[in-house]
Amino acid sequence: MDFIIVSLGSLYFSEIMHFVPCALYWYQRIFMFPLAIILGVAVFKDGISAYRYALPLSIMDMFISGYHTMIQKVPYFQEFEMCTSGVPCSTDYINWLGFITIPILALVAFSIITVSLFILLFKKDSLSN
Template sequence: MSKPLLFSWIAAITAVIGSLFFSEVMQFVPCTLCWYQRILMYPLAILLGLAFYRNDQVIYQYVLPFSILGMILSGYHYALQKIPFLQTFEMCKSGIPCSGEYINWLGFVTIPLLAFIAFTIITVNMLLLRKN
């Protein structure tokens, strides 16, 4: 059993369930950047689950591009929410604004930060898997 695979899979499953909870239960409509982050995260839940089941030690080759791109995208999304200057460059012009905050726990925890944390956990674990 590979702990990096297990921890990555748990992070991906938690992120998928969390995003579905926010949209389907809480009725939060995802913005454009949220959709892109979902596109990057949802396949990871399946890939990492299969990799954990098969103890696939080279899955990092396929997961790292998704998780690193997800970190960049969710980091930008979080900065867009928290740095007012960046809102002048906002790309979400129709529908839900990407700078909007459905949640703001403790004054800094937003949905993009939660996604960033999940992508970071996956990336770190995949780098550990690669090292071994």
């Protein structure tokens, strides 16, 4: 269910709110949309083996959104910002409660997906023993 919320949230911010995504956000989308398809198919098929394909994508997305969060929240990391043209990655489109930004929302969502996939992996291992 998280993968649906993440995909719809991404589309809402870019298509309805007209927030222009930075380069890091595009990289997050590259890993996010296949994840939505893989986990969506896993709901209807053998969901136990979905971790093989989804786990690397969610871990990569977690690292990218973590790095994006560091660029926005830690001034030292702004020196290593990779967005040189277009929208800078340090731009805060939303800032709820003074600390919740789009990369933090993505980091939380992909952390939940990653933990859920690890639980699925360990459950599969315990079922096979």
